[in-house]
Amino acid sequence: MDSNDAAEMGRTAGYAGQGAGGGAIANALDDGKKPRRSDNKTVTFGDAGAVVSDKKWNIIGVVTLIAVWFLSTRAWGFPSDFKDAAQAAFQADGGSGNISDRELFQRCQLASDCDTDGYFQLVNPLSFPSIRDTFSAGVSFISDGYRGFSAWEHTWASLWRVLRGMFWGTLFGVPIGLAMGLSSKARGFFDPLVEAGRPIPPLALLSLFAVAFGIGDASAVPLLIFASIWIMIIAARAGVRNASLPKVRASYSLGASKWQLLRRVLLPNALPEIFTGLRVALGVSWGTLVAAELTGVTDGLGATISQAKNFSQTDTIVVGIVIIALIGVLMDVLLRFLENVLVPWQGKS
Numbered sequence: 001m002d003s004n005d006a007a008e009m010g011r012t013a014g015y016a017g018q019g020a021g022g023g024a025i026a027n028a029l030d031d032g033k034k035p036r037r038s039d040n041k042t043v044t045f046g047d048a049g050a051v052v053s054d055k056k057w058n059i060i061g062v063v064t065l066i067a068v069w070f071l072s073t074r075a076w077g078f079p080s081d082f083k084d085a086a087q088a089a090f091q092a093d094g095g096s097g098n099i100s101d102r103e104l105f106q107r108c109q110l111a112s113d114c115d116t117d118g119y120f121q122l123v124n125p126l127s128f129p130s131i132r133d134t135f136s137a138g139v140s141f142i143s144d145g146y147r148g149f150s151a152w153e154h155t156w157a158s159l160w161r162v163l164r165g166m167f168w169g170t171l172f173g174v175p176i177g178l179a180m181g182l183s184s185k186a187r188g189f190f191d192p193l194v195e196a197g198r199p200i201p202p203l204a205l206l207s208l209f210a211v212a213f214g215i216g217d218a219s220a221v222p223l224l225i226f227a228s229i230w231i232m233i234i235a236a237r238a239g240v241r242n243a244s245l246p247k248v249r250a251s252y253s254l255g256a257s258k259w260q261l262l263r264r265v266l267l268p269n270a271l272p273e274i275f276t277g278l279r280v281a282l283g284v285s286w287g288t289l290v291a292a293e294l295t296g297v298t299d300g301l302g303a304t305i306s307q308a309k310n311f312s313q314t315d316t317i318v319v320g321i322v323i324i325a326l327i328g329v330l331m332d333v334l335l336r337f338l339e340n341v342l343v344p345w346q347g348k349s
Helices: 003-020 022-030 055-073 080-092 101-110 131-144 151-182 184-197 202-213 217-241 245-253 258-292 301-310 314-342
Strands: none
Touching: 055 131, 080 101, 101 131, 131 314, 151 184, 151 217, 151 258, 151 301, 151 314, 184 217, 202 217, 202 258, 217 258, 245 258, 258 301, 258 314, 301 314
């Protein structure tokens, strides 16, 4: 076979390869376009690995929330002459800066020359603070603190309580859940306790924990442990019970021991469920924080919210809620990152 015959055979093979995708590649190259990769996903609906958080819609969601907040708390058509008079009276009384929307609303209600029907406001600032009042309260909280504690001391106190509750809840919950998924005896022993304790709201045990453990952190941390341990037990149990039976049988056929099976097959299979449980337990723990800090705790974001409620300081309440939300989002992002690093097979067959 000479060189001309070899070249002709190469061209023939190239034409034949175009039938199942080669033609598309050749056409793309002829058009000057970059050919699509052969591993691009063609099915996204129902494929968990193809579903990711769209950053554009993240921004749209946040902007929509802020817009609804602004539009619903703004006083449309509020008389400017009364606002100027109220500002002057506020400064004459020793106030500094601009008068708050809450103070302005209260002065308008008490004044005879302010027509409350002359403007429109969907939500009055006594029920829910405006963005301006919340921002001012946040600046004051960061710079001056609240009731003898700085903003960092309040934040760290709550974060440290949540971390301790999550740590002990995970430390005890995951082994119990694994045991329940692997042993019928352990499942029978713990099942009544788990099914009875799981539906009990932590708030119902607040007084009991205060009597049993004392006030302050002595009862706050056990309450957070109670809130998270059941979630971790169920997550670990579900993860190990969903292990692929063919993988288990293949491991035994290759001579794996029970310890090797647990370490190499069952625990990796349970990790996605455990991480999901961690994220759920984290949200529940932050939700239980306010109740946990009612028992004689003077520092913490939950205590700040509780104390601000007694004085109807809704702006400070919202500031505490926003800080809790931001910390929760950051911790959830961290857990997602760890899940992607430690469980790269999540969502893949």
